[in-house]
Amino acid sequence: MSTTMLTLILLIVMLIAFILSSIKLKSPDISMVVAAVVLAIAGVIAVPELGSPIRYLVEGLFVNLDLAMLFIAASIFVNIYAYSGALSTVTRGIVSKVGNKWVLMSILGILMLLPGAITGAGSISIFVLGGLVDIVLTHLGVNQKKRTVFIFFFAILSAAAPPINLWTMLMCAQANMPYVGFTWLLLIPIIIAGAVCIVYVGWGAKPESKEAILAQLPEKTEGMTWWRILLPVVVIAALFVLAVYAPWNLPVLGLPLMFVISAIVALLCNPKKTTVKDYGEILDNTMEQVFPLVANVLSIGVLQSAMAATGVRGLLGSTFLGLPLILIYCLIVIVGPIMQGCFNYGVSVVLGGPLIFMFNTFGMDVTVICAALSLIFPMGDGLPPSRITGRLACEETKYKGSYTGFLKSALLPMLVLGVIAVIMIVTPATFDFLY
Amino acid sequence: MANTVKSSPSKRLISKIIILVVVLVIGAIAAAQFWQLRHFKEEVVVSDALTDVKWFSDYVPSLKGTWLDTPVFFFDSGVEGGTVFINGGPHPYEPASTMAAYLMMENIEVTKGKVIICPRSNYSGSTEGMLGDAYPMYFHVESEWGTSKFRIGDRYTHPLDQWPDPFVYVNYPSGQSQAYQDIRNLNRTYPGREDGTPTERAAYAVLEIIRQENVDLAIDMHEAEILYPVTSTYVAPATVLDREHFEETGEMVYVEPERNSLDVAMMAGMNLSGQFLMKSEASPSSLHGLSHREWADWSDAMTILMETPEIFIDKITGPRTEALMTEGKDEFLQKVTDAGLTYFPYDMEFGTPMWYRTGRHLTGALETLTWASMFYPDIAVEATWPTFLEMQELENQGIDSVGYFLKNPDDPANADNVYVIYKEPVGENMLKWSE
Numbered sequence: 001m002s003t004t005m006l007t008l009i010l011l012i013v014m015l016i017a018f019i020l021s022s023i024k025l026k027s028p029d030i031s032m033v034v035a036a037v038v039l040a041i042a043g044v045i046a047v048p049e050l051g052s053p054i055r056y057l058v059e060g061l062f063v064n065l066d067l068a069m070l071f072i073a074a075s076i077f078v079n080i081y082a083y084s085g086a087l088s089t090v091t092r093g094i095v096s097k098v099g100n101k102w103v104l105m106s107i108l109g110i111l112m113l114l115p116g117a118i119t120g121a122g123s124i125s126i127f128v129l130g131g132l133v134d135i136v137l138t139h140l141g142v143n144q145k146k147r148t149v150f151i152f153f154f155a156i157l158s159a160a161a162p163p164i165n166l167w168t169m170l171m172c173a174q175a176n177m178p179y180v181g182f183t184w185l186l187l188i189p190i191i192i193a194g195a196v197c198i199v200y201v202g203w204g205a206k207p208e209s210k211e212a213i214l215a216q217l218p219e220k221t222e223g224m225t226w227w228r229i230l231l232p233v234v235v236i237a238a239l240f241v242l243a244v245y246a247p248w249n250l251p252v253l254g255l256p257l258m259f260v261i262s263a264i265v266a267l268l269c270n271p272k273k274t275t276v277k278d279y280g281e282i283l284d285n286t287m288e289q290v291f292p293l294v295a296n297v298l299s300i301g302v303l304q305s306a307m308a309a310t311g312v313r314g315l316l317g318s319t320f321l322g323l324p325l326i327l328i329y330c331l332i333v334i335v336g337p338i339m340q341g342c343f344n345y346g347v348s349v350v351l352g353g354p355l356i357f358m359f360n361t362f363g364m365d366v367t368v369i370c371a372a373l374s375l376i377f378p379m380g381d382g383l384p385p386s387r388i389t390g391r392l393a394c395e396e397t398k399y400k401g402s403y404t405g406f407l408k409s410a411l412l413p414m415l416v417l418g419v420i421a422v423i424m425i426v427t428p429a430t431f432d433f434l435y
Numbered sequence: 436m437a438n439t440v441k442s443s444p445s446k447r448l449i450s451k452i453i454i455l456v457v458v459l460v461i462g463a464i465a466a467a468q469f470w471q472l473r474h475f476k477e478e479v480v481v482s483d484a485l486t487d488v489k490w491f492s493d494y495v496p497s498l499k500g501t502w503l504d505t506p507v508f509f510f511d512s513g514v515e516g517g518t519v520f521i522n523g524g525p526h527p528y529e530p531a532s533t534m535a536a537y538l539m540m541e542n543i544e545v546t547k548g549k550v551i552i553c554p555r556s557n558y559s560g561s562t563e564g565m566l567g568d569a570y571p572m573y574f575h576v577e578s579e580w581g582t583s584k585f586r587i588g589d590r591y592t593h594p595l596d597q598w599p600d601p602f603v604y605v606n607y608p609s610g611q612s613q614a615y616q617d618i619r620n621l622n623r624t625y626p627g628r629e630d631g632t633p634t635e636r637a638a639y640a641v642l643e644i645i646r647q648e649n650v651d652l653a654i655d656m657h658e659a660e661i662l663y664p665v666t667s668t669y670v671a672p673a674t675v676l677d678r679e680h681f682e683e684t685g686e687m688v689y690v691e692p693e694r695n696s697l698d699v700a701m702m703a704g705m706n707l708s709g710q711f712l713m714k715s716e717a718s719p720s721s722l723h724g725l726s727h728r729e730w731a732d733w734s735d736a737m738t739i740l741m742e743t744p745e746i747f748i749d750k751i752t753g754p755r756t757e758a759l760m761t762e763g764k765d766e767f768l769q770k771v772t773d774a775g776l777t778y779f780p781y782d783m784e785f786g787t788p789m790w791y792r793t794g795r796h797l798t799g800a801l802e803t804l805t806w807a808s809m810f811y812p813d814i815a816v817e818a819t820w821p822t823f824l825e826m827q828e829l830e831n832q833g834i835d836s837v838g839y840f841l842k843n844p845d846d847p848a849n850a851d852n853v854y855v856i857y858k859e860p861v862g863e864n865m866l867k868w869s870e
Contacts, residue, residue: 003753003766049756056569058465063567066599120602164602166615173614176665178722179603180612240602244612247605252618252632254599301567309569309755311767317751318767322774346567350750357662358776 006046007315014039014312018385032299032385036306043310056305063301068294073259074124075290079282080263084270085221086229091132092217101140101207105198108133109154116158118240119255120166122381122389123293125158126151130396139213141205144399149410150201152393156378157190167374170348175356181435185371188434189420197413223271232266293388300344300386317350329426333376333418340380341387347377367435368428372421379414382407472572473562475586477856478867480842480849482543486511494643495629495636502559502596502858503637506865507644508540508552516548517651517814520644521800523554525621527561527588528570529658531743531789535796538840539820548816551648556641557621558858559596561588571757578838587760591619592634609723625729645734651814652807653736655726656796658745661768661779665716669700670740672718676732689720694811696737703802710823711795737807741799743792744779763787790836794823
């Protein structure tokens with residue numbers, strides 16, 4: 001049997017296992033692990049030379065371990081910061097100072113871009129600001145589905161935004177390109193797509209009066225001052241700046257530790273009387289909140305390993321690369337996000353790197369193309385099986401409607417971003433003035 | 436009813452215990468395999484031409500006892516001539532690099548000048564697998580006298596030895612931003628720092644070897660995916676950093692080197708065209724941290740990096756078996772080659788077998804020695820070891836040529852020459868039989 005046929009059968013086996021498991025267990029994370037185990041076993045039966053799959057399945061758990069730790073640490077920081085009353089005070093401040101709906105939404109969009117831009121993970125934007133944005137948008141009269149779209153879309157934009165775009169970084173590493181020159185190439189499309197999203201979400205929304213909104217927001221926490229609000233944020237910002245501009249003068253802390261340090265500062269800045277038991281409860285609740293996401297990123301690593309080992313990854317990647325160029329142009333905006341849903345950041349290596357090499361062969365400007373692909377891939381964070389960012393956005397707004405319905409609502413801004421990216425891929429030379 | 440209510444929790448408890456036990460058993464099996472890989476010791480029957488063994492820690496003492504320490508073997512003819520340094524295993528997931536170094540060490544004869552060989556320059560990275568990529572842990576080589584086993588490692592330093600990663604890696608001293616995980620990539624951390632991260636210290640040790648041992652020609656052995664334009668290529672600098680100007684002004688200005696390694700590489704490449712494809716490419720001065728750039732910039736040595744084609748790195752392969760690593764026959768890579776996307780005339784009937792990749796490195800290095808000696812007779816080095824053509828001849832006779840040139844470490848006749856490759860001396864002076 002040819003490798004193509006063999007791996008196609010394995011792919012079908014994996015999909016069946018995933019679908020059946022999803023129906024039975026109602027958990028995409030456990031279903032991914034089940035699909036990975038079934039695929040690995042089927043792989044060994046079909047190709048006995050693969051040997052025991054135990055080692056590489058367990059290795060898969062470590063693929064996204066850093067990301068899982070980042071999610072936990074960032075959530076601890078945000079929950080302690082929110083508990084102190086800082087976020088509600090900031091919300092009240094913004095609402096009382098800014099009356100115009102569009103200006104307010106633009107501020108929220110820019111704020112949401114920041115955490116993801118500096119961590120490379122859009123989920124962090126949702127953790128840090130999703131709650132605040134949801135509250136304000138609610139009072140601006142935006143319906144639940146569109147609030148979810150706003151949070152989701154700005155989260156994926158934040159992951160793509162400079163200075164830290166992990167997809168770009170991984171493709172640069174593979175193609176031996178320095179990680180420089182991407183700031184405006186990424187930022188301009190993000191600003192355009194973000195503006196479209198704001199107009200799309202805010203169109204027709206009828207805001208309540210400022211007084212009515214303020215009346216519904218939590219009261220300002222007693223003792224909360226601006227320095228208590230700012231200090232934890234300043235500390236984490238300072239740690240980021242030092243890591244970039246003085247990297248040889250301090251040890252590598254890593255993002256999780258940076259957030260833990262900031263969480264301790266937030267704790268010290270908390271004006272409320274809080275017992276150790278209270279903090280225990282916050283940590284407990286945080287773990288409850290973040291556990292599904294941690295399970296998700298760990299599970300996708302296991303599935304990724306199984307797909308690599310059995311050649312299913314190779315089937316998907318080589319099939320796409322083997323398409324005529326015109327089809328690659330047409331399908332990249334669909335296939336890229338789908339593979340992001342399967343491989344997470346691994347899509348940069350499986351699909352991104354080979355595409356960069358391919359376009360390089362045609363003498364095209366691969367810096368622009370690399371940026372364009374880095375705008376396309378993050379959209380897959382709303383797609384199954386992982387759908388990390390999409391799921392978090394739904395959780396943040398407590399959206400219980402159909403997930404497909406939510407995705408349909410998000411289609412317009414995603415389409416705008418996708419079209420811009422495809423234009424960049426097709427005519428990269430047009431954009432080279434941006435770097 | 437009461438029974439049902441009582442039995443449900445106990446059933447759930449039993450289920451949880453079963454799941455826990457299964458997870459623990461799987462974890463224990465994987466842990467045992469990880470431990471074995473971490474502590475597996477390779478044995479090399481080193482040629483009688485050996486004159487000295489040093490360690491990275493002799494050049495950077497803080498590496499002593501760490502997993503980044505590694506042995507370096509000296510073969511000094513005693514006849515005045517040049518000095519060549521050959522670097523094996525900078526990326527342990529490119530195993531033909533270390534294999535070539537071992538074959539050199541076992542068979543080398545030096546009649547003029549000095550040869551220094553480091554077979555595993557990122558020892559730490561050789562002690563773990565590529566996470567999410569399902570690499571086999573080992574590959575085997577058949578000889579007349581039995582089977583030898585060698586590790587396949589990671590591209591990066593093991594996280595147990597260097598963790599966490601920053602969110603962006605900044606190369607020293609260029610200040611160039613690169614992918615975060617490249618902080619653990621030996622071939623992105625040159626010229627290194629004496630008090631930097633463990634990988635930067637190892638990089639600094641390599642530079643210190645080149646500087647302190649007055650190396651004239653330094654060769655770095657790698658493997659590359661066939662979708663990568665620089666596969667099957669010599670990379671050498673046409674210009675080098677004006678160090679004095681940089682130290683005075685901080686500005687990186689590039690000047691003609693005293694001895695031009697690109698000329699040597701181009702002549703070697705042309706001369707090899709009858710045996711195998713070997714392109715030549717100038718090292719870009721805009722990409723930092725790589726050996727072909729930084730070794731030349733921060734020492735007086737000529738530097739050349741060699742890449743052989745290795746399809747495992749291409750990611751989009753079929754099932755990832757040991758045979759795929761040692762034979763390199765893959766339908767998917769044939770498909771993308773047929774679509775004109777690869778940079779190597781890949782033919783899956785032949786594949787990219789281990790002997791072919793190893794032989795290319797052996798002859799590729801010898802050819803640069805020859806041409807360096809012709810261009811610059813004052814630094815001539817005369818050495819011999821198995822060649823590509825000898826290996827090809829053996830393969831044509833159905834003999835495993837890699838195994839043919841390996842000596843039996845269990846043969847008492849080799850007792851004085853069997854060295855154990857580990858992060859620190861094993862037994863007296865690393866000799867297997869000394870105990």
